[in-house]
Amino acid sequence: MQTSRKSRQRTLVVGLILVGLILVGVFGFRAARAFREFRRYGPPPPLAGEPAETDVELIRDWMTIPFIAQMYHVPGRVLFKSLDIPEHNNKEKSLKQLNDEYYPEAEGIVLAKVKAAVLANQPPPLPTVPATPTLP
16 A cells, blocks of 8 residues: 555656646747847837937947838838848848958948948938017
C-alpha cells in the first residue's frame, strides 16, 4: 500500500513537472517570436497631421528611407531615385546598411545624398493663419 501511494505521488510530481516544462516551452516560444516581430519594426511614425520636419541635420544613419520620407513629407521613391538604389527589398534597411551595401568605398555618401534630396524636395511651408482679432 505504501509503495502504491509513493508510486502515485511520484507519477503526479513527474506529471506536474512535465506540464510545467511544456507551459514554459510554449510561452517561451511565443515570447521569442513576439520579440523577433517587435525588433522588425523601426521607430514609430510621427503623428498624422504633424508639420514636416525641416532640419535635415537631424537625419541619422540608423534611420530608414520610409521613416525619413514620412518625417520630412518627401516621397520615398524620390529618395530611392536620388540614391540610384532599387526600392524593392531596401525599405527596411537603414541608411548605414544601404551605404555599406551599395557604396562601400564612400563612407556617408548615402546620408549626404538623402539630406540633399530632402532639401531639394521639401513641400512648401503651410501658410500661417493670423490670430483672430478680439473685440474689447
